[in-house]
Amino acid sequence: MIKIAIIGFGAIGKYVFDNLKKENIIISSLICKNGREEVGRRALESNLEICNSIEQFKDYPDLILDCAGHSSLKDYAPDALLKGINFITLSSGALADDKLFNKIKKSEIKGKSKLIIAPGAIGSLDILTSAKNDEIFEVCYTGRKPPQGWIGSRAENILDLKNLKSSSQIHFSGNARQASKLYPKNANVTATIALAGIGFDKTKVTLIADNSITENIHELSIFGKFGSSNFKIFGKPLPNNPKSSSLAAMSMISEVKKFLDIF
Numbered sequence: 001m002i003k004i005a006i007i008g009f010g011a012i013g014k015y016v017f018d019n020l021k022k023e024n025i026i027i028s029s030l031i032c033k034n035g036r037e038e039v040g041r042r043a044l045e046s047n048l049e050i051c052n053s054i055e056q057f058k059d060y061p062d063l064i065l066d067c068a069g070h071s072s073l074k075d076y077a078p079d080a081l082l083k084g085i086n087f088i089t090l091s092s093g094a095l096a097d098d099k100l101f102n103k104i105k106k107s108e109i110k111g112k113s114k115l116i117i118a119p120g121a122i123g124s125l126d127i128l129t130s131a132k133n134d135e136i137f138e139v140c141y142t143g144r145k146p147p148q149g150w151i152g153s154r155a156e157n158i159l160d161l162k163n164l165k166s167s168s169q170i171h172f173s174g175n176a177r178q179a180s181k182l183y184p185k186n187a188n189v190t191a192t193i194a195l196a197g198i199g200f201d202k203t204k205v206t207l208i209a210d211n212s213i214t215e216n217i218h219e220l221s222i223f224g225k226f227g228s229s230n231f232k233i234f235g236k237p238l239p240n241n242p243k244s245s246s247l248a249a250m251s252m253i254s255e256v257k258k259f260l261d262i263f
Helices: 011-022 035-044 068-083 092-094 098-111 124-133 176-182 186-195 244-263
Strands: 004-007 027-029 049-051 062-066 086-089 115-117 134-143 169-175 205-208 216-224 226-233 243-245
Touching: 004 086, 004 216, 011 035, 011 243, 027 035, 035 205, 062 068, 062 134, 068 086, 068 092, 086 216, 086 244, 092 098, 092 134, 092 176, 092 186, 098 134, 124 134, 124 226, 134 186, 169 176, 176 186, 176 205, 226 244, 243 244
Parallel strands: 004 027, 004 062, 027 049, 062 086, 086 115, 134 205
Antiparallel strands: 134 216, 169 205, 216 226
């Protein structure tokens, strides 16, 4: 039986923990910052082994699930991968930092391990990956969320989210690298698209606050020699966190199952 550890005990972490447990996939360890141990244990309602660093493990886990934020990928992934521990993450936006990206790639090679990026809230990445085998002309991502879904993000400094001047307003237009860095908790999907396709600097991104919707709408348009593709999903957020996608949490569960089938 493989040993699985998890980082993060917020809305996504709890969802993943609880739903894997229902399928008899047991997470035995929690990685968290010093001083947060009891909070994490209560949040997951489990008597977990808790460590603050990879080095604290008596027996290294086989797999780590990153259900936290960008800082968790930076703090834990390089060390874990270097020690041969496979790592699944939803924090792909952190890889917009070339220095971290290169460090992780070197750790994968030295540790003979793998960083797996869960697809999160977007689909049609298979088309994007296939189209990359020939020329892709343009990749455009548009993300729409209700105003409350952008609370706590950079959008608050640009728009009055409680009193939009129109039913929908753009608060970001640029590329995936900029979006990933400026919206670390809201735009990981842009990084996932960039990594699957034509890169951070060429992937176009538009982010919109829209008070006419109740769901998070993700739209991905791809244009290339293969033709064109347009994908749109109306995703529901997790009930207790309007900034977190239900499908993102589900995608983590899916990647764990794939890993277990191969392991």
